[in-house]
Amino acid sequence: MTQEIHGTVAAGFEAVREEFAAFVAGELPDYEGQLCAYVHGRRVVDLWAGDGAGADSLYGVYSSTKGAAHLVVALLVQDGTLELDRKVTYYWPEFAAEGKGTLTLRELISHRAGLVGTDAGFTPDELSDDRAMAERLADQKPFWRPGTAFGYHALVIGALTGEVVRRATGRSLQEIYQERIRAPYGLDFHLGLPAALEPRFRSVQPMAPTPKQQAILDAAPTGPHTLASIAFNAHVEGPGTLVDYANSRTVRAKGPASAGGVAAARGLARMYAAAISEVDEKAPLLKPDTIAEVGQIHSVGYDLVARAHRSYGLGFQATADTWHPFLGAGAFGHSGAGGSQAFADPRSGLAYGYTRRRMAFPGGAAPENNQLVKAVHTAALATTTRQH
Structure with a gap:
């Protein structure tokens, strides 16, 4: 039985609907997911x-949460509250333990700290x-020279960048996200899901590999005892699975800034639209210089944890190099383990x-994004050309 495709596309984006429908038709019979895109704030x-899915269904988006977290950091850098080339210890003195004292905020946010977990795990x-993890990490010896x-x-x-935010502002990263980003733009993307919205959450379903x-x-x-095991807390007894993590009400309620976010596709897309474009007559969150800074590649090459080629900007993945090479230079964002x-x-x-409900093989951005992003990007370029 062919699943019905719900929703709308603007003129010129009909091929995106066709691409989405073609994927859904060939996917598992229990597929559930959402796709949303903005172009120049529209x-x-x-x-x-x-x-059972709707436009306002909410899903665990895992590491796509990092995009919201580091948009907060970008705003604080733009404000002058944080300085990228200051040592982390300027904000967080206890971080100096075990030879970490020379690390800068720029290096920390670019995954260069060597502090992917703790020997004993969490x-x-x-x-x-996040605060409990930060306290443990401050005492941890790094796994490579920072x-x-x-x-x-x-x-x-x-947790690491969130502790810097807390020390610099006296407030949690989640509180600043709510006040400056989520609430003003009405984003269906939550770092801390209120109990009243729990009925809209669709529990994560495990991967079903062929x-x-x-x-x-x-x-x-x-x-x-590998770096990957330590980074994903898999080196401790009974750590639980990634499915368990997203399906935990405690995780959803607290919204840990690495992977505990809950969102609809509308919320993900609208947040990035607000970052770079005027949305509903509100000015972009980021100025052009800040947009260029966060999208500039800071770490590129062999990722010691992923054991693969990866590229990172300032807290964000360098999306064109890591996932979709046809995108423009300076594209920035983040994928999540569920797809x-x-x-x-x-x-x-x-x-x-x-977003999607069932985790995708092999993890990270689900493979169907390759064709969906290509279709959206092609239509965006074509419509922009016609308008100009």
Whole structure:
């Protein structure tokens, strides 16, 4: 039975709906997801599919949360409250322990601290609490000499930069996000989901790999003491799964800034639209110089945790180099382990958000984003050309 595609697209974006429908038709029968995009601050794509899904359904978006967290940091840098080339210890003196005293905020936010986890790991309660993680991390010896290499700080980067924010402002990153970004723009993207919105949350469903995909997973190099295991807290007894993490009410309520966010695709796309464009007569959150700074590549090459080529700007993934090479230079955003993808492409004016309920193989931005982003970007360029 073919699933119905709900929602609308603007004139010139009909091919995006066709691409989304084609993917949904060939996907698992229980597919559920959303796709939204803005161009120069105007919503042009708003689609969803799945039994019981709606435009306002909310999903665990894992590391797409990092985009919201580091948009807060970008605003504070733009304000002059934070300075990228100051040492982290200027804001957080205790961070100097175990040889970390020379690390700058710029290096920290670019995944260069070597502080991807702790030797003993975190409890589930600690994983939901950024301040608890930050306190543990301050005492941890880094896993490589800070500043000399980079690796994905998957579950802790939001706690680390969030502690800098708290020390500099006296307020949590989540509070500033709510006040300056989420509330003013009416974003359906939450770092701390209110209990009243819980009925809209759609619990994450585990990955359902094909036999061929399962064979790839089984052949992947693993070990209890690898950097990847430490970064994903898999080196401790009974750590729980990523599915358990997003489905935890405690995680959703506290909204840890690395991976605890909950969003609809509308919220993801609208946040990036607000970052770079006028939206509903509100000025862009970021000035051109700040947009260029956060999208500039700071770490590129072999990621010691991912064991693959990766590129990072300031807290954001360098989306064109990491995921979609046809995007403009300076595109910035973040994907999530469940398959979500979100970014801004300042050169085309495109802001994109995608969610799905069932985790995608092999993790990170779901493969269908390749074709969906291409379709949206092609239409965005064509409509912009016609308008000019």
